[in-house]
Amino acid sequence: MKEMIxxxxxxxxxxxxxxxxxxxxxxxxxxxELYIIAMRYLSDHHNAEDVVIQSFTRVFKYxxxxxxxxxxxxxxxxxxxxxxxAIRSLKxxxxxxxxxxxxxxxxxxxxxxxxxxxQASDILRMIEKxxxxxxxxxxxxxxxxxxxxxxxxxxxxSESTSKTQLKKARHQLMNNIQNNMNYGTI
Amino acid sequence: xxxxxxxxIIKQKAxxxxxxxxxxxxxxxxxxxxxxxxxxxxxxxxxxxxxAVLLLMLCFSMILINIQKKHGKEIENLSAKIDQIQNGYxxxxxxxxxxxxxxxxxxxxxxxxxxxxxxxxxxxxxxRERFVYHTDTxxxxxxxxxxxxxxxxxxxxxxxxxxxxxxxxTSDEIAINPKVDDVIFPSYQSQEKQPETLKVKFGSFAxxxx
Numbered sequence: 578m579k580e581m582i583x584x585x586x587x588x589x590x591x592x593x594x595x596x597x598x599x600x601x602x603x604x605x606x607x608x609x610e611l612y613i614i615a616m617r618y619l620s621d622h623h624n625a626e627d628v629v630i631q632s633f634t635r636v637f638k639y640x641x642x643x644x645x646x647x648x649x650x651x652x653x654x655x656x657x658x659x660x661x662x663a664i665r666s667l668k669x670x671x672x673x674x675x676x677x678x679x680x681x682x683x684x685x686x687x688x689x690x691x692x693x694x695x696q697a698s699d700i701l702r703m704i705e706k707x708x709x710x711x712x713x714x715x716x717x718x719x720x721x722x723x724x725x726x727x728x729x730x731x732x733x734x735s736e737s738t739s740k741t742q743l744k745k746a747r748h749q750l751m752n753n754i755q756n757n758m759n760y761g762t763i
Numbered sequence: 764x765x766x767x768x769x770x771x772i773i774k775q776k777a778x779x780x781x782x783x784x785x786x787x788x789x790x791x792x793x794x795x796x797x798x799x800x801x802x803x804x805x806x807x808x809x810x811x812x813x814x815a816v817l818l819l820m821l822c823f824s825m826i827l828i829n830i831q832k833k834h835g836k837e838i839e840n841l842s843a844k845i846d847q848i849q850n851g852y853x854x855x856x857x858x859x860x861x862x863x864x865x866x867x868x869x870x871x872x873x874x875x876x877x878x879x880x881x882x883x884x885x886x887x888x889x890x891r892e893r894f895v896y897h898t899d900t901x902x903x904x905x906x907x908x909x910x911x912x913x914x915x916x917x918x919x920x921x922x923x924x925x926x927x928x929x930x931x932x933t934s935d936e937i938a939i940n941p942k943v944d945d946v947i948f949p950s951y952q953s954q955e956k957q958p959e960t961l962k963v964k965f966g967s968f969a970x971x972x973x
Contacts, residue, residue, distance in 0.1 A: 604799065609788055612784070613783070613788070622787050622791070626791050630802065634802045692769065693772055695776070698781040700776045701783050704773070719773055747766055747769055
């Protein structure tokens, strides 16, 4: 493929003009990132592929509606599309289960330094192993930076449920990490 | 460690480059790209198909509307004609009856005229020359004989005299000479019918006057 160095604005303009090379460039630029995010939410390669395909199709279809708001805005817009698609896919497959029941949680004091020293891939693998409800809320809140209100709107749940799910997700994640560190799997 | 710290560290780690699922990601890339392109083409094809179907429907609806309009006009014309025919039916029937009667009477008249004409047209008697024969009429007296048989033994009567017998016969024949016996010559005295005479025409000696 011919090397292209394009600004986001130019890329968007060309993609709107049905430039096939621009489409391919956009795909290559965002494919890996989108696939990883999809895996974080769906924890399944097949579903992740489907969501990535659906997201890029939507991106190319609705790119004319995108308004450029400075560097990074295109990536943010595309990631939002992918997250929405991932949530839609989870809802469609009835994979999200939210358990409001609060159990007694033993808080394990994990040192920040230990977490910092962990490999990103290990942490992400731990996140992928969380139950769907926990994982979704944790990703939306901790990684994407959505508020509980936004999460509640997106998932169709109450804010308190979102908070509970986040708390449980954090607790389970910390326990898993601690256990793995204790058993030396990480 | 505060929850905020956990979130911050995980967010930082998530944004770092890591080789997690790299193999699967690379393996799926061509398939994902081809699927995206196929979906784009499909999308365009669907748009075109939808547009084509819409255009076809528009065309069909236009054609149907035109046909309906034409049919409506034809029906209106036909109903008007039917009304016209129904209105004129009684008058036409009456006129037809009159005409039929006229035809019947005319046929009769024609038949009569034909009869007359046929009568008139019968072959005329051709003009022939008339021959008038003046004939002399000869009266031949048929002598009537009366035979009487006398039986002398039974009756005393005497036979009648010959002259007396003739005188007794007829007055008209008085002029006739009894002695000439059978030939009677015309007397030209009487035109009366004489039934007992035979009229004999002799044409052989008649003269042709015309």
